[in-house]
Each structure stands twice: as C-alpha cells, then as structure tokens.
Amino acid sequence: QVRLVQSGAEVKKPGASVKISCKTSGYNFLVYAIHWLRQAPGQRLEWIGWINVDTGDTEYSPKLQGRITATRDTSATTAFLELKRLQSADAAIYYCVRLTLAGKFFDSWGQGTQVTVSA
Amino acid sequence: EIVMTQYRATVSVSLGERATLSCRASQNIGTDLAWYYQRPGQAPRILMYGASTRVTGIPDRFGGSGSGTEFTLTISRLQSEDVGIYFCQHYNNWPPWTFGQGTKVEIK
Numbered sequence: 762q763v764r765l766v767q768s769g770a771e772v773k774k775p776g777a778s779v780k781i782s783c784k785t786s787g788y789n790f791l792v793y794a795i796h797w798l799r800q801a802p803g804q805r806l807e808w809i810g811w812i813n814v815d816t817g818d819t820e821y822s823p824k825l826q827g828r829i830t831a832t833r834d835t836s837a838t839t840a841f842l843e844l845k846r847l848q849s850a851d852a853a854i855y856y857c858v859r860l861t862l863a864g865k866f867f868d869s870w871g872q873g874t875q876v877t878v879s880a
Numbered sequence: 881e882i883v884m885t886q887y888r889a890t891v892s893v894s895l896g897e898r899a900t901l902s903c904r905a906s907q908n909i910g911t912d913l914a915w916y917y918q919r920p921g922q923a924p925r926i927l928m929y930g931a932s933t934r935v936t937g938i939p940d941r942f943g944g945s946g947s948g949t950e951f952t953l954t955i956s957r958l959q960s961e962d963v964g965i966y967f968c969q970h971y972n973n974w975p976p977w978t979f980g981q982g983t984k985v986e987i988k
Contacts, residue, residue, distance in 0.1 A: 796977075804981075805967070805979050805980065805981040805982065806924070806967060806969075806979040807979075808975060808976045808977045808978065808979075811975075820975060822975070822976060856923060856924075864971070864974070865912070865914070865929060865971040866914035866926055866929045866969065866971055867914075867916075867924075867926065867969075867977075868926050868935070870923040870924060870925065871923065872922075872923055873923050
C-alpha cells in the first residue's frame, strides 16, 4: 500500500523558514518523482516544485525560486521541502504527492501539512 | 501557463440525481486532464485521468468526457459520500501542472 505521511502543522513568524518532511512507503522510492503542491485558503491548488528522488534534480515554480528547496534522503525514503523567508502569502496546506511514471497526474497524496505564518 | 477554469463554484443536486461539473482549459490540451475529489479535511484523491478513464476503485456512476478545451465530469446518481470538492488538472504542457479552482458538490 502506497503511503505518504507528512510532518505536523507548523506556526512560523514572517521571515522564518519551514521544513516539511514526507515519509513514503509501499513502493520503490527511487522510481517516482515527488512533487509539492500547496493550497492557500480560498485558493486553487498550486504546483510549487518537484524532485527527481533518484538523481536529486529539482525544478521549482518561478514564483518561489530562490526561497524553495526540495531534497530527499533515499535511505529513509523521505522527501523534504524547505521554504525560506516566509511571508503571509505562504500560509497554506502543503502536500507532497507522487507523480505517475508517465508524468501525468498525481496518484498518491500526503495528508497535508498546515503552515501558518503569523507575527 | 495553461489556466484551468471551473465556472461553477457550487453544484446542488438531490440524492440520486445527476451532477454535471465543467472544466475549461485556456488552450487545447487534448485529453490530458485529470479529475480529483476532496472530502472536507482530507487530501484530494485521483478520480479520473485521460479525461474519461476512471482509476481503480472509482464507481461507474462517475463519468468523464471532453477533449480540447471543454471537459465534463458527471456523477450519474449522486450519493451522500460524493459530497465534496472536485478539481480538474491538466498535464499537457508542464511545468507547471495547474488546477481549476474547484467545484463544491452539495446535497440539495
């Protein structure tokens, strides 16, 4: 059974950083890319980046370039997302998701991590 | 960037009746479209891809159609467990993968 289990909710001050983990199980971690999405209150789901967990190659939304870093620990089959210099607009639920091998849709989702940004 | 638009924010349907949800792409995406379903407080889950192919375990009361820029998700006989928010997502020319803003299905 494929599972993606994310770390718990975070409350951060503006300007701080947050790092979210996504522990995977039930499949060959190295085969599937992990993507990160976020959903701000009242907003649509937004794709923010992805990591090729085999090579470590990453690609990010231009909107967040320079503040976002996706990494992975292959021995722990875990992916991580770090977002720096948090702003109020970064408050959202962050999801790690698995992309199908054909690079099409997201077939497995983490439960989401709520990030609150408040002074 | 391809913009996905779901014009109806809410669809209200009686139990056992048909619900029809629409999604429009800002450019031709062929059938590179997926639908997701999100229950309150839960993560979205994949329902359908290729505009009309149900994933394993999705009941056949869910049907998808369309190609190009116009797509439809139909729930033929609405059941109480179908209440939630439905999103469309394209995967035609990425990144980015983009989503519609969602349509909430509720019981009339």
